[in-house]
Amino acid sequence: MxxxxxxxxxxxxxxxxxxxxxxxxxxxxxxxxxxxxxxxxxxxxxxxxxxxxxxxxxxxxxxxxxxxxxxxxxxxxxxxxxxxxxxxxxxxxxxxxxxxxxxxxxxxxxxxxxxxxxxxxxxxxxxxxxxxxxxxxxxxxxxxxxxxxxxxxxxxxxxxxQREIIEPWGFPLEFPMSTVEPTVLPGSRYGHRIEGKTIAETWVKIIHRIKTTGTIRPTGYDGKWQELIDMIAVITDEPADFYFPEPNYLPIHRSFLEQYISQILDDSPNREGVKYTYGQRLRSWFGRDQIEQVVNKLVGEIDAASAVMTLWDVKDHDQGGSPCLNHIWLRIVDNELSLTATLRSNDMFAAWPANAMGLRALQKHIRDEIAKRSEYDLKMGPLITLSQSAHIYDDTWSNAEQLIQEQYVAICRNIDYYDPTGNFLIEIADGQIVVTHTTPGSGEIVGCYYGKNALKLVREICAASPAIRPDHAAYLGLELQKAADCIKLDKSYIQDK
Known part of the structure; x- marks a missing residue:
C-alpha cells in the first residue's frame, strides 16, 4: 500500500x-x-x-x-x-x-x-x-x-x-499449494490415433494416452500442461441422443448440451465482451452461411471432396482470441457421411467432450438437411477430430489420474477385437508355419506368409500391414511362437488352443 x-x-x-x-x-x-x-x-x-x-x-x-x-x-x-x-x-x-x-x-x-x-x-x-x-x-x-x-x-x-477508503480486513494470508509432477513414460510425441464407439469411451482413452506419454511444458498463460501433438480421435457409433455414462464422469451434463450445440449450429449477433461463437463463424462471419454451402455442395455433388468450412480468419493473427476450432471437412463414402474437424489447440480434459458432441450434432444436422433436399438417405459415419495440440492443464492432472483409475481398466476389459486390417489364420504345413491373411467379414485371402521363425514372421506381417492393432500383433507373436514350438517338439498345432 x-x-x-x-x-x-x-x-x-x-x-x-x-x-x-x-x-x-x-x-x-x-x-x-x-x-x-x-x-x-x-x-x-x-x-x-x-x-x-x-x-x-x-x-x-x-x-x-x-x-x-x-x-x-x-x-x-x-x-x-x-x-x-x-x-x-x-x-x-x-x-x-x-x-x-x-x-x-x-x-x-x-x-x-x-x-x-x-x-x-x-x-x-x-x-x-x-x-x-x-x-x-x-x-x-x-x-x-x-x-x-x-x-x-x-x-x-x-x-x-467513490466511497471512502476502507482499511484492509486483516493481514495477507498465504496457504502454500502442494504440486505433484506426473511420471511420464517414453513414447512418440507426434501423431496418435485413438478410436472408440462413443465419445465417453474415446475420451477416457485420450486422457490415458496424454497422461502416460505427454510432454510436460509451460503454457502461455501461467502453469503447465501435458501435451501430445496431432492426436486423431475416431468416434464410430455415438448414439443420436448421445451417450452419458451413469454415474456421469464426463465434464458436460445433458442439461447444458442443447445450449452448447446452439453455439455451434446457430448464428449469433456481435456482443460486447464476446469475441465470437463457432456458430457465428460458420453462419455469417465471412458473409456466407458455410453450413448451407456444404449442404448444397453435397446435394449437388455427392462425391465432392471440397465440402469445407473454415473458422480461421487471417485477421486472427493480429487481433488475438482466435478460435480453437479451425477447419471442418465432410465426406460421403459408401452412403456414409463422415465429419473431420481440426482444432489447433484443444483442452482434452475440460473441453473435448463438449466439442465432440457439438460437432456430432452439426454432422447430424447436415445429414438431415441433405435428406430433406435430395433422395440421399445417408448413414451417420464416424466423427473424426484432429487435435493439433492435445493437452491437459496442470490444474486437472489429479482429476485425470482419478478418471484413469476408475474408468480406463473397465474400458479395456470391454475390448472389441475387430481389426479392420483383417484376420490371420495360422497352421502348420510341410514342416513350416503358414499364415493366411483374410479380409474382415468376407474372408477373402489377401496374403500368405511362410516360415519357421516366429519373430521374422511377425515382422513381415506388421511391415505388410502397418495398421494392424498392437494387441492383434502381440496375439500373433504368441500364437506364432506356439506354432514354432510345436514344430520343434513335433506336436500338432491348433490356433487358439
Whole structure:
C-alpha cells in the first residue's frame, strides 16, 4: 500500500495465474466470467479497481481465486459478472456468488480428496488446507454484487470507487499449494490415433494416452500442461441422443448440451465482451452461411471432396482470441457421411467432450438437411477430430489420474477385437508355419506368409500391414511362437488352443 498526496494506492499481489489478470490500485475486484476482461477495463481507470480477471470453471478456478483474495485483504468489494450463455453453462460465476452467500461444508472433491465444498447446486471446491476461519472472515469482509451486464458491472465498480477508503480486513494470508509432477513414460510425441464407439469411451482413452506419454511444458498463460501433438480421435457409433455414462464422469451434463450445440449450429449477433461463437463463424462471419454451402455442395455433388468450412480468419493473427476450432471437412463414402474437424489447440480434459458432441450434432444436422433436399438417405459415419495440440492443464492432472483409475481398466476389459486390417489364420504345413491373411467379414485371402521363425514372421506381417492393432500383433507373436514350438517338439498345432 502506498500514499500519494491524499490518495491511497493499493498493490494487488497474485500468487496464482498472475499473468492472466489486469491490475489497478483500488479496492474492488472484478470477475468477468466468460466476458473478455478488456470489455470492462476500457470503461474504467486503474484507480477504480484492484484487479480484473476471468473465471471459467467452478472446479478449477475458484480455489485459486480465493487464495489470491486471501493474499490481498485490501480488496473490500467484489463485482461478479454473470451475463452470458457461457456463464450460465459453466456456472462458475454463480458458484462463486454462492460461496459468499452460503459458505462451505467439509466434503470430498471431484477427485475424492477431503475439501471444502461450496454450498451450491453447482459443484465447486476449495482445498481443505485453507483455514475455515479465514474463509469465513473473507466472506464477511467483502461486499459482493452480481452484475447481469457490462454496463451494470462498470457502474458498480465506479460507485465503489467513490466511497471512502476502507482499511484492509486483516493481514495477507498465504496457504502454500502442494504440486505433484506426473511420471511420464517414453513414447512418440507426434501423431496418435485413438478410436472408440462413443465419445465417453474415446475420451477416457485420450486422457490415458496424454497422461502416460505427454510432454510436460509451460503454457502461455501461467502453469503447465501435458501435451501430445496431432492426436486423431475416431468416434464410430455415438448414439443420436448421445451417450452419458451413469454415474456421469464426463465434464458436460445433458442439461447444458442443447445450449452448447446452439453455439455451434446457430448464428449469433456481435456482443460486447464476446469475441465470437463457432456458430457465428460458420453462419455469417465471412458473409456466407458455410453450413448451407456444404449442404448444397453435397446435394449437388455427392462425391465432392471440397465440402469445407473454415473458422480461421487471417485477421486472427493480429487481433488475438482466435478460435480453437479451425477447419471442418465432410465426406460421403459408401452412403456414409463422415465429419473431420481440426482444432489447433484443444483442452482434452475440460473441453473435448463438449466439442465432440457439438460437432456430432452439426454432422447430424447436415445429414438431415441433405435428406430433406435430395433422395440421399445417408448413414451417420464416424466423427473424426484432429487435435493439433492435445493437452491437459496442470490444474486437472489429479482429476485425470482419478478418471484413469476408475474408468480406463473397465474400458479395456470391454475390448472389441475387430481389426479392420483383417484376420490371420495360422497352421502348420510341410514342416513350416503358414499364415493366411483374410479380409474382415468376407474372408477373402489377401496374403500368405511362410516360415519357421516366429519373430521374422511377425515382422513381415506388421511391415505388410502397418495398421494392424498392437494387441492383434502381440496375439500373433504368441500364437506364432506356439506354432514354432510345436514344430520343434513335433506336436500338432491348433490356433487358439
Amino acid at each position: 502506498t500514499h500519494t498526496g491524499q490518495t491511497t494506492q493499493f498493490r494487488y499481489t497474485a500468487q496464482h495465474k498472475p499473468n492472466q489478470l489486469i491490475y489497478g490500485n483500488g479496492q474492488t475486484a472484478v470477475i468477468t466470467g466468460w466476458t473478455v476482461k478488456q470489455a470492462i477495463t476500457k470503461h474504467l481507470q486503474p484507480s477504480d479497481y484492484a484487479v480484473i480477471g476471468q473465471l471459467y470453471s467452478p472446479t478449477r478456478g475458484i480455489n485459486l481465486l480465493i487464495r489470491n483474495l486471501l493474499l490481498n485483504p485490501h480488496v473490500r468489494y467484489l463485482v461478479i459478472l454473470n451475463a452470458t450463455k457461457e456463464d450460465k453453462n459453466a456456472g462458475a460465476s454463480q458458484c462463486l456468488l454462492d460461496f459468499f452467500h452460503n459458505g462451505v461444508e467439509e466434503s470430498l472433491s471431484d477427485t475424492g480428496r477431503k475439501s471444502w465444498k461450496i454450498l451450491s447446486a453447482i459443484p465447486g471446491y476449495i482445498e481443505i488446507d485453507i483455514d475455515i476461519n479465514s474463509l469465513g472472515k473473507l466472506r464477511h469482509s467483502i461486499e459482493v454484487q452480481e452484475a447481469k451486464s457490462i454496463t451494470q458491472a462498470v457502474n458498480l465498480v465506479k460507485k465503489y470507487s
